[in-house]
Amino acid sequence: MTNVAPAERGATRIADRVVAKIAGQAAREALEALPPDAMAPHATVVVHHETARVRVSLELDYPCDIGGQCGAVRRHVAERVGALAGMEVPEVAVQVERLHLAQAPGAAHGRTQ
Structure with missing residues (x-):
């Protein structure tokens, strides 16, 4: 059996959906x-x-530092x-899909579109 250089053994391809799952979790x-x-x-x-x-694509509480949150995600x-x-x-x-209005504890939670 001969030694084959790693570059000549083949290639690893990570599916787009796997990369998307990593990005969503991040x-x-x-x-x-x-x-x-x-x-x-x-x-x-x-x-x-x-x-x-x-x-x-994500949803955020509002009010918040939207730019800061998006930068941290990026x-x-x-x-x-x-x-x-x-x-x-x-x-x-x-892409911020929705902003959720922050309300007093116990109040109904709403969405702003």
């Missing part, structure tokens, strides 16, 4: 807290060679996808 990790009745962040990705372009998603999938992540687009 978005959840980055958020300070999810509104109680919010949908979990959802990610879609396009992978080309070893580069992933990510789009994350940074964390890029870092985690890079570390776990070994991909470059030049773009993470964050």
